[in-house]
Amino acid sequence: MQVIKMKGSDDTPKIILDKQNGLFEISGRSLPEDVAAFYEPILDWLDEYAETPNKKTVFEFKLEYFNTASSKLILDVLLKLEDMSDDGNEILVKWYFPDDDEDMEEAGEEYADIVEVPFEQVSYSID
Amino acid sequence: MANIEDKMESLGFVYEFYVKMKKNKINLAYEGEITHQITKAFTSLTESNMAKEEDYNSVQKKVFHVMVECLQNISKHAENRHSVVTSKDGRGIFMVSKGETEYNVTTGNIIGNDKILGLKKMLDNINSLDKMGLKKLYKQQMREGRLSDKGGAGLGFIDIARKTGEKLIFSFLTINESKSFFVLTSTISRLK
Structure with a gap:
């Protein structure tokens, strides 16, 4: 399957979707000019991946910032993972947040409440 | 072409404007089209200013x-x-002021009078809710809301109210029978 690798910028997140190496990551900042267009290939990729997913998928979110328009698309990504989990696949979402960022921690908690998928909150420190 | 007196008068206006900005502690004021580039420029400008001021990380965010x-x-x-719509981006006025204890972000833009009722209802509802109520509304809107053609999630005002913990201050000033000027101020405490 095709690998998606996108470098992050000051308004778009870094994306890694690599089935062969089992790497699934969205990190950095997300406030793209056109959120729907930005996330479309990611959602399409996940649709294709869902047909023959790996035995276990650990999907990592390590976001510094996202705007409200992105929050809706992040939910769409999580809902795709929920579908895969419902189909009996082993899915784990890891939600990283800086240990001093309560808002990012809370955002993770809220997503965990909304979607039914194994969800792990991981705090990290930035110096 | 403007004559010398008119030009001299406009120089006077610059000073008045400067004094007013200083008095109101405005450190960013803009009127015009709000494009994605403008958004990026203003946020990065304010970010570097705040970093210089050594504001708390949480406040900067x-x-x-x-x-x-x-x-x-x-x-x-x-x-x-x-x-006549000449551009896809809306225009308006945008200001950031910085006091000893708080930042204020103010926007002003023209809206159709037919939109006022719905907007006022939404803002009044947000202002009536406490922390838990806002959290519930945010989750409900995220679950049920659809992204609009313009890429809005209907979450912006709720998010502002949640992040600031303050009421949204707003007003509609009538321009004519079809349009009004919508002003909104959000306050962010500089204290942790």
């Missing part, structure tokens, strides 16, 4: 959040003064 949502509101929802 909140100001950033509020600025982005406010700017995107204008860019997506503002109507043009004239009916």
Whole structure:
């Protein structure tokens, strides 16, 4: 399957979707000019991946910032993972947040409440 | 072409404007189209200013959040003064002021009078809710809301209220029978 690798910028997140190496990551900042267009290939990729997913998928979110328009698309990504989990696949979402960022921690908690998928909150420190 | 007296008068206006900005502690003021580039420029400018001021990280993040949502509101929802639409981006006024204890982010833009009722209802509802109520509303809107054609999630005002913990202060000033000027101020405490 095709690998998606996108470098992050000051308004778009870094994306890694690599089935062969089992790497699934969205990190950095997300406030793209056109959120729907930005996330479309990611959602399409996940649709294709869902047909023959790996035995276990650990999907990592390590976001510094996202705007409200992105929050809706992040939910769409999580809902795709929920579908895969419902189909009996082993899915784990890891939600990283800086240990001093309560808002990012809370955002993770809220997503965990909304979607039914194994969800792990991981705090990290930035110096 | 303007004559010398007119030009001299406009120089006087520059000083008045400067004094007013100083008095109101405005450190960023803009009127015009709000494009994605403008949003990026203003947020990064404010970010580097705040870093110099050594504001708390949490305060910097909140100001950033509020600025982005406010700017995107204008860019997506503002109507043009004239009916001929020349650009896809809305225009309006955008200001950031910094006091000893708080930042204020203010936006002003033209909206159709037919939009006032719905907008006022939404803002009054947000202002009536406490922390838990806002959290519930945010989750409900995220679950049920659809992304609009303009790329809005209907979450901006709720997010501002949650991030600031303050009421949204707003007003509608009538321009004529079809349009009004919508002003909104969000306050972010500089204390942790």
